[in-house]
Amino acid sequence: MKLILTHDVSGLGEAGEVVEVKDGYGRNYLIPRGYAQAWSKGAQKEIDQINESRRKRAIESLEDANAAREALEAQTLTVTKTAGANGRLFGAVTSADIAEAATAASGKPVDRRSINVATAIKSVGTYKATAKLHTDVSANLTVEVVAE
Incomplete structure (x- = not known):
């Protein structure tokens, strides 16, 4: 099952990453708790835009x-x-x-x-x-x- 993480999950990845997990783990744990959402082309474009804005803010926040x-x-x-x-x-x-x-x-x-x-x-x-x-x-x- 291909998912996009909406929160950081230890041992799996950070928010915004696309991960491949077993169906039961995704369906029974990650999605119900709001840690991930199902992957789709539209969701992938949205995540790419979010990651781009994060990169721009990361440079400023690193200096701060x-x-x-x-x-x-x-x-x-x-x-x-x-x-x-x-x-x-x-x-x-x-x-x-x-x-x-x-x-x-x-x-x-x-x-x-x-x-x-x-x-x-x-x-x-x-x-x-x-x-x-x-x-x-x-x-x-x-x-x-x-x-x-």
Whole structure:
């Protein structure tokens, strides 16, 4: 079965790619979840136009991503949370909290889904995280968690 991916699917491809998959996988998993649509000549022309516009925007966004990476790596992001006397947080620092601090620091929007933290942040201290700003650009973040 020939399909056009509408979302990135790990192990299969990225959005806009034409892939050949087994009928059951396409019919029972990819299409019902909205990850793909059936291939046709009209759909292929539409995808080609979308890919062309993405290529044009990719050059601009790559420059923006490099500038944002330099701004984020140059400073320490501070997240303030409520904590107990022993330094344990009431809750945890989420990727949304880090994305909010990164957006404030860089001036460019950072999506919470692009933030990756190696371990859960549940106490006051300094932690490392990464942010994927572009397909080719990722920033290493230093996050300092302080108590309110």
